[in-house]
Amino acid sequence: MVTFLRRLALVEAFSTLILFVVAMPLKYLFGIPEVVTGVGWLHGLLFMSVWTLFVYAGGRRLLGWKTVIGGMVSAILPFGPLWAWVDVRLRAAASPN
Numbered sequence: 001m002v003t004f005l006r007r008l009a010l011v012e013a014f015s016t017l018i019l020f021v022v023a024m025p026l027k028y029l030f031g032i033p034e035v036v037t038g039v040g041w042l043h044g045l046l047f048m049s050v051w052t053l054f055v056y057a058g059g060r061r062l063l064g065w066k067t068v069i070g071g072m073v074s075a076i077l078p079f080g081p082l083w084a085w086v087d088v089r090l091r092a093a094a095s096p097n
Contacts, residue, residue: 001053001056001057001060001062002057002062002063002092003092004053005050005053005054005057005063006089006092008046008049008050008053009050009071009075009081009082010081010082011046012043012046012047012049012050012075012081013079013080013081013082015039015042015043015046016043016078016079016081017079018039018043019036019039019040019043020078022035022039023035023036023038023039023040024036047075050071050072050075050081051072051075054068054071054072054075055068055072063091064091067091
């Protein structure tokens with residue numbers, strides 16, 4: 001579960017990168033707004049999935065609530081899920097399971 005959350009947070013971070021580096025320039029420089037609609041929708045779905053999995057992992061006590069809150073806050077920030085990915089990875093490596 002935690003491994004899946006780490007991977008999902010990484011994918012969500014890359015969706016932010018694609019949104020900022022590919023989709024938004026296509027919209028504002030080349031007048032193709034449809035790309036932002038599709039990529040933005042996918043990014044939003046990934047964002048909500050990351051939040052949902054953080055809450056689920058906290059409820060199942062797979063992660064501590066500090067990590068859950070930190071991960072949820074980081075998901076709001078651009079490229080914050082990269083921090084969450086690293087943090088969750090380090091905490092998972094430190095846990096005895």
